[in-house]
Amino acid sequence: MNLPDTGRATDDLLAEIARLRAHDLPVRGGQVTAYVYDTGRAEVHEAAAHAYFEMLEVNTLDPTAFPSVVEMERQVVGAVADLLGGGHGIFTNGGTESIMLAVKAARDGSRVAGRPNMVVPVTAHPAFHKAAHYLGVEVRAVPVDLVTYRVEPEAVEAAIDGDTVLVVVSAPSYPQGVVDPVEKVAALARDRGVACHVDACVGGWLLPWLREAGADVPAFDLSVPGVTSISCDLHKFGYAPKGASVVLFADPATRRRAYFASGAWPGYTVINATVQSSKSAGPLAGAWATLQALGRDGYLELGRATLRAATRLREGVAAIPGLRVLGGQESSLVAFAGDDVDVFVLSDEARRRGWFIQPQLSYAGIPANLHVTVTGVTLRGVEAMLEVIAESAAAARSRGPAVLPDGLVELIAGLDLDALDDATFAELAASVGIDLTSRDQPEMAVVNAVLDALPARVREAILVRFLSVIYSGT
Numbered sequence: 001m002n003l004p005d006t007g008r009a010t011d012d013l014l015a016e017i018a019r020l021r022a023h024d025l026p027v028r029g030g031q032v033t034a035y036v037y038d039t040g041r042a043e044v045h046e047a048a049a050h051a052y053f054e055m056l057e058v059n060t061l062d063p064t065a066f067p068s069v070v071e072m073e074r075q076v077v078g079a080v081a082d083l084l085g086g087g088h089g090i091f092t093n094g095g096t097e098s099i100m101l102a103v104k105a106a107r108d109g110s111r112v113a114g115r116p117n118m119v120v121p122v123t124a125h126p127a128f129h130k131a132a133h134y135l136g137v138e139v140r141a142v143p144v145d146l147v148t149y150r151v152e153p154e155a156v157e158a159a160i161d162g163d164t165v166l167v168v169v170s171a172p173s174y175p176q177g178v179v180d181p182v183e184k185v186a187a188l189a190r191d192r193g194v195a196c197h198v199d200a201c202v203g204g205w206l207l208p209w210l211r212e213a214g215a216d217v218p219a220f221d222l223s224v225p226g227v228t229s230i231s232c233d234l235h236k237f238g239y240a241p242k243g244a245s246v247v248l249f250a251d252p253a254t255r256r257r258a259y260f261a262s263g264a265w266p267g268y269t270v271i272n273a274t275v276q277s278s279k280s281a282g283p284l285a286g287a288w289a290t291l292q293a294l295g296r297d298g299y300l301e302l303g304r305a306t307l308r309a310a311t312r313l314r315e316g317v318a319a320i321p322g323l324r325v326l327g328g329q330e331s332s333l334v335a336f337a338g339d340d341v342d343v344f345v346l347s348d349e350a351r352r353r354g355w356f357i358q359p360q361l362s363y364a365g366i367p368a369n370l371h372v373t374v375t376g377v378t379l380r381g382v383e384a385m386l387e388v389i390a391e392s393a394a395a396a397r398s399r400g401p402a403v404l405p406d407g408l409v410e411l412i413a414g415l416d417l418d419a420l421d422d423a424t425f426a427e428l429a430a431s432v433g434i435d436l437t438s439r440d441q442p443e444m445a446v447v448n449a450v451l452d453a454l455p456a457r458v459r460e461a462i463l464v465r466f467l468s469v470i471y472s473g474t
């Protein structure tokens, strides 16, 4: 039984949290190049934490009970709208929720006769597949150009039919950090009466500052004719604590279609702007405080540092033998592939040296590669990062590619996963040297190489099983 018989003191609890976090990657310092966004300014994160704590127990469920929520949300959404071409917004708990609402609004606003579908580049975030799955919309995946990694407008055009309710573009797409041709795609969607969502979860609060700092950033926001909604995560380049994103709609009628109300029960009236119903106002307050603590100057300064760091990183990586930068330069997401270097081994080598560099599997003709999200704090450590990448690349070259046990991929691809319980699955993984229960920083090259060799559907089934195993503690 995990519940103690008697209550425990706060110090004791905090000590336990510290112990639990001993295996976590650090959230500050810039050595983790994905998942976390560090300004390098402790006082900003402290302001956010205090504000978050202050509003922690306020429930956003009923705006009439807690009008502070409405005022704060209007300010936060207003700041995002000011930066991204206007619109009418909702504060959500993350990119996925923003995307879910955009897809719902598009579906509910259309009058298609058949099963609704949406046209989505292969580089778009899986949140669109998730939204489609939850909302009964079909995904029409379209390829990207294999040199620029941007979606081709002609491919989007060819995929649209009478049941298309939404076309998606990314600004930028996460894998290679490139901005899709928003103007062209939005125009052709508009011509066909189809909604167009710009996924600017990463770029919404990044690209405008990079542009102001001198980067060549194409138009991508609600000011582009034909764009009907846009998502912008404040818990990414807004540097707010997690649980903070905004989705903007070009008109209030579309925003209303994202809402949900129910009078069909005998309890309190339910009117939700988001997927979640009861939720803490902490993330909203954290986002509000981060915006206020940094201000325009703060974000512009971070944008300048980010642009310099991204430029230096691209140059530095391109000069390392065997490595090749993928994609353009319009954002601060940097991806690189290896020619005679196994990037999965490189990632393990970097991790051994204290740096997390995120592996990305090959897909739709795009090779396996590594991803660095360059943030405000990266600049001060960019030379150290480049040294680690160079050393790790050399080590990976001399180690050679991850070696998969003979027949392993075929064995996994042929498994009847439904017939295996979690314990048997964990044993099977252990028998080929993959310990799913260890909390130590694992060697991931073999795991990544196996996943890389499998088709997407099998990857997904294996990943679901992995999650089930780690949560059942088998």
Ligand SMILES: Cc1ncc(COP(=O)(O)O)c(C=O)c1O
Pocket: 093, 094, 095, 096, 097, 125, 127, 170, 172, 173, 174, 199, 201, 202, 233, 245
């Ligand atoms: C381009 C893009 N869109 C959407 C998302 C989903 O965001 P979240 O993890 O906040 O749900 C991400 C996350 O990395 C992303 O990179």
